[in-house]
Amino acid sequence: MSKGEVDASKLTAHLPRERGKCICPLCGDPKPDTWHYHTQCSFTSHLWAETLGAVDSLLAGICSLKEYDASLPKKLVEWFEESFEDVVGMDSVDICNATPGSGSPADALNWTGLHAWPFLLCTPKTLHTFLKVPGRPTSSLLLIFPAGRFPKGTTSVKKLKNGKSIKQEFTSYESEDICLVLLRNARQLPVPTKEALEELVEVIALSVLLGTWGLTLAWGKERFPLDNVRTGLGDQLLLETGFFSSPCSAYSLAGMAPLTHVARASAQSHRRESGSVPFTALA
Ligand SMILES: [Zn+2]
Numbered sequence: 001m002s003k004g005e006v007d008a009s010k011l012t013a014h015l016p017r018e019r020g021k022c023i024c025p026l027c028g029d030p031k032p033d034t035w036h037y038h039t040q041c042s043f044t045s046h047l048w049a050e051t052l053g054a055v056d057s058l059l060a061g062i063c064s065l066k067e068y069d070a071s072l073p074k075k076l077v078e079w080f081e082e083s084f085e086d087v088v089g090m091d092s093v094d095i096c097n098a099t100p101g102s103g104s105p106a107d108a109l110n111w112t113g114l115h116a117w118p119f120l121l122c123t124p125k126t127l128h129t130f131l132k133v134p135g136r137p138t139s140s141l142l143l144i145f146p147a148g149r150f151p152k153g154t155t156s157v158k159k160l161k162n163g164k165s166i167k168q169e170f171t172s173y174e175s176e177d178i179c180l181v182l183l184r185n186a187r188q189l190p191v192p193t194k195e196a197l198e199e200l201v202e203v204i205a206l207s208v209l210l211g212t213w214g215l216t217l218a219w220g221k222e223r224f225p226l227d228n229v230r231t232g233l234g235d236q237l238l239l240e241t242g243f244f245s246s247p248c249s250a251y252s253l254a255g256m257a258p259l260t261h262v263a264r265a266s267a268q269s270h271r272r273e274s275g276s277v278p279f280t281a282l283a
Contacts, residue, residue, distance in 0.1 A: 054213065054227050056234020057201060059241065061149075061211030068154045068171040069207040073097045073121055076180065079203050080117070083196035084189050088117050095119040098126055101152025101174050109133055118183040123176045130181075140186035141179055142218055149209040150178040173209055187220040201229045 016025050024032035026043035037044050038051070069075075073095050081093045094115035098108035099122060105111070109130050112118055118137075120130070124144075130136060155172040158165050192200070197217070204226070205211040212226035 049230050050228040052238065053230035053234065056231060056238050057205045057211030057227055057229075058213055059211075059237045060205035060234055061209055061213065063237075064151060064207050064209055065171055066169075067206065068151055068169075070151075070153075072151060072203075072207045073119075075203045075207075076121075077119060079196075079200055080119070080182075083192055083199065087189055092116040093119070095121060098122040099150065099152060099174055099178055100176065101150075101172075112137055112183060120179075120181045120183055122179055122181065123174075124179055125176075127179050127181060137183045138185045140182045140184065140218070140220070142182055142186065143180040143215060145174075145178040145180070145208060146214065147175055147177050148173050150174040151207055151209075171209075185220075186218075189219075191219050191222050192217070192224065197224055197226065197229055198231050201226050202231050202233050205231070205234065 014025060016023055016028075018028075018030070021030065022032055023030055024036060024041055027041050029036055029041065032041075038048050077093050077095045081088065081090065092115050094113040094117070096105065096108060096111040096113065096118065098104050098111070098120060102121075104122075104126070108120070108122065108126060110133075111120065120127070120139075122130070127141070131139070150173055151171050152174045153172050154169045156167045156169050159168055160166075200217065201212050204215070212229070215226045217224040217226055
């Protein structure tokens, strides 16, 4: 075969046909369009499961605009306590919320907690100062929430509805990065399990703007991206958007991620408070 000539047999292998029509070269499906590759083909399921996880978390994070969660620091502590219960025991974890929105307690820099496993939530500037304190405990920076995404309170916005001016409450967010710091060496602990990471995503996703998008958990030398973790709560939110014309088409092949107890509790509490699930409450 001369240079530049197309080898038809190789082309056929890449673009197989049945009765003259293209079929998916991976699974043989008769309709190999982008919808098929992105939502249905079992051979690309690992890729679209990651995409679903990212979209799930983004959707959940948008819900935080209308559902201010003041208990996020407490929930982060509870997640840690439950995930490492065998090592740390119960009632051994505490957190100092030194974010600007919390009023930055004056003793934040001296704060080591009364418990065996203390946490600090603060800006990078406060952390930088803390790291210079003589005799400070060994500390591990676990997470950084980007500026504009960590909830700090509510703000009301005026808007017109049926010709009347009404006030609507929205969540306000910290204008600086917020660091979650464990004032101990995280290497003393085992790395979080897959289930623990899913629970952490569910704790963060509903309270932080844009969910876990771009967030990575640091644990000793390990790094765990949190924005591609698929959770049952996220799957439910995605189904309720109606983006998928047929729910079965997107979920039957991969199977929905199971609901963790955090997801069940979150969904129930949102239903109780708003009479609806989080995403539909935005409408
Ligand atoms: Zn296919």
